[in-house]
Amino acid sequence: MKEQYKIFYGGTILTMDQREKVEAVAVRGDQIICTGSLESCEAAVSGHPVEKINLEGRCLMPGFIDPHAHLMMLGMCHTWVDLSYPKVKSIDDIVAELSKYTDTMKDGGIIRGFGFDQRNLVEKRYPTADDLDRVTTEFPVQIMHVSGHSNVVNHYFLEQLGVDEHTEDPEGGAIGRDENGVPNGQLYDSANDFFAKKAGVVIGNNGPNIHMPDTPDNLLTLVKVGQEQCLKAGVTTINDPQVTKQELETFESSRENGLLKMRIVMSFLSTYLDQLIDLGFRSGFGDEQLTIGSIKFYADGSLNSGTAYLSSGYSDSKRTQGYLYHEPEEFQEMFVKAHKQGFQTITHAQGDGAIQLVIDSVRESQKQLHREDVRHRIEHCGLPSKDQIQDIADLDIWPVPQPQHVYQFGEGVVRAVGDHGNNYSPYGWFKEKNIPIVLSSDAPVAPPHPILAVYAAVTRETLQGNVVGAEHRITLTEALKGYTIEAAKSIHKEDMIGSIEEGKLADFVVLEKDPYKVEVHELKDLAVCETWVSGEKVFVNQDVREEVGS
Known part of the structure; x- marks a missing residue:
């Protein structure tokens, strides 16, 4: 040819x-x-x-290169009922949207919705099983928080999952309960594992389980739908930051049958760390289309769902600091092991308490085995303290925030944590210390829409039309590079993509x-x-x- x-x-x-x-x-x-x-x-x-x-x-x-986008989850959420703001503004709206599908339900079916944000609801609270029982008590109902870090189910589904007053909170997660200690339908972070225990990928306290059980054909459909959303936004490469056996097998199958058009760098969840080490893998295995990129750790929960580990705490939640997925000693041991094997790491860390775990672990890893140009990353890096910025610079850590999160959730974060919330995704502080400027979406938490992310980073405007943290605005050039060449560097692919150059x-x-x-x-x-x-x-x-x- x-x-x-x-x-x-x-x-x-x-x-x-x-x-x-x-x-x-x-x-x-x-x-x-x-x-x-x-x-x-x-x-x-x-x-x-x-x-x-x-x-x-x-x-x-x-x-455009999106270094933090969940492709199959994006496809999955586009097949669920849209509960995003401003389409949905109240719990009554949620019930109304979900109720449209009760007449079409068949045995074995589940009514599922994605994208609610309690801080943008009139009630300013999480829905409960009682609320979702208004949709139906004859079929399971599940709604996923916009962060992906929590779900709410009706009582019918709660019973199917085997969650009752005797069920203990898992490590790195929590079960919502009423004043009598009875589960109220809310499942946070690692408690999402209950959805996968009968059939699916169980990941323990290695992250929120976003890997809903499904058939191979349906999983291929999720790749197709997610990829369409990326390509129409100009995204040609993504780093999928939470790959399990389910994603790997589906991506490989997609490539074999010609479905896969874009490039995917895979970050395997820390669940698989020991297996990958036993097999001799490290960052860089693969080809131009499908590559093993890094190991993904979770340090804490989500700022949006009120579970990130913040020293300042939350004014809109009973949880004063959120929680960690791992005890500090366990986290550091896993991190050092990945570093010594030759992996780049990417760690979800939103609150300053969680970010400190990453800083301490990078420092200890380099002390035990110095490696050049590793580019260990902090995913989101939502609310670091000003003092932590110098450490991030000194240790050559790459933050990977999402400007659209400020656009969508910035005002809610400020209300929840106070004035420090204006430093959500603090690009201005990064610029002061010459820390790389990288943009991403965290799709489907935000749509894979680089142009909107660029706008959000340049203006720091919110959905409500206000400005959060004007001092953290960046230039148009910095924003465009953050979604192209700097994003390519964050996944060690700058020699291949990210700029228009010969070769x-x-x-x-x-x-x-x-x-x-x-x-x-x-x-x-x-x-x-x-x-x-x-x-x-x-x-x-x-x-x-x-x-x-x-």
């Missing part, structure tokens, strides 16, 4: 490298072979049949306009026109195409 040659020209081309802009890009097969003037690109393909692609004034950029893979996104030439308030509405992976067009926005052609 002959290699295909293409030249992109006729619009703005943002490279995300030192040259910043070029006139044209030449591609051979899946690889960029020339960037620069149109003349130089034409010379590079001289003698070969070439497809010339006129951008018609639009903007070509490197494909790199031809992963592109085409935006309707140059983001530098629109007003700031217009940024979030910039449309993705096309997405390209390995020199092949994998998404076309028909609405924009029709506008251009009219």
Whole structure:
């Protein structure tokens, strides 16, 4: 099969490298072979049949890289009832949305919804089993918090799961209870394991269980649906930060049958650490499309659900500090073991108490075995203390926050923790210490929508139209690089993707306009026109195409 040659020209081309802009890009097969003037690109393909692609004034950029997105969970939640704000504003709204599906239920069915946020509900509280019993008492009902860290079920499902007043709280989690100690339908963090105990992936106190049991065919559908959401947003590579046997088998099957179009870097959950070490694995195994990237640890819960380990505590929760998934000694022992094996680590740590566990573990790991350029990461790094920023810089730790979390949840966090909440995802502090600026989505907690994330990072605006932490705004260039070349560095893939340079893979996104030439308030509405992976067009926005052609 002959290699295909293409030249992109006729619009703005943002490279995300030192040259910043070029006139044209030449591609051979899946690889960029020339960037620069149109003349130089034409010379590079001289003698070969070439497809010339006129951008018609639009903007070509490197494909967006999301270093923290749960692909199958994203697909799963798009098949559940949408309970996100502002569509849902009260518990009555939740009941009404779920009740639309009671007449279609069959034996073995479950009514499931995703995306509620108690801080954006009128009642300012979690729903309970009593609330969900208003939907039905004849079938299971389950709703997942927008963070993925907690669920609420009706009494019918609670009984099916075998949770009653005699069931103890698991390590790294909690069962919600009423004033008499009777479970009230709320399951937090590692208590989500109850969903998987009869059939599914059990992960213990290694994270919130987001791996709902399902058939192989349905799991493939989740990849398909999740991938569609990513590609239409211009995302060409993701780091899936919570991979179990279920995800690995489904990703491999997706690739074998030609379903998988994008690139996936897999972070295996710490449940599998000893098995991976026994097999001799470390970061970097795989190929250009599917790679073992890192080991994922959980230090604490979620700021949004009120379970992150915060020294300041919460004013809207009985939990003063949240909780840890592991005792500090156990966490450090696991962390050091992964470091010595040659793994990069990524650790979910939202509160300052949990972030300290990571800092101490990185320091101890390097003391026991010094490794250069490891890029151990703190996922979210929601509310570090100012003093911890210097340690993060000194130890070359890479924070990976999500600006859309500030956009969606920032005001609720400030109400819950006080003024310190304005430092949610403190990019301004990172800039002061030259800590890398990386953006991500944590999809489906936030949609995999890089343009919205860029807008959120540049403005620090919230859904309600206010500003949280103006001092942590970053520039447009920093934000765009944070979702391309800096994101590539966070997954050790900068030699392959993340910028438009000769020798790199031809992963592109085409935006309707140059983001530098629109007003700031217009940024979030910039449309993705096309997405390209390995020199092949994998998404076309028909609405924009029709506008251009009219």
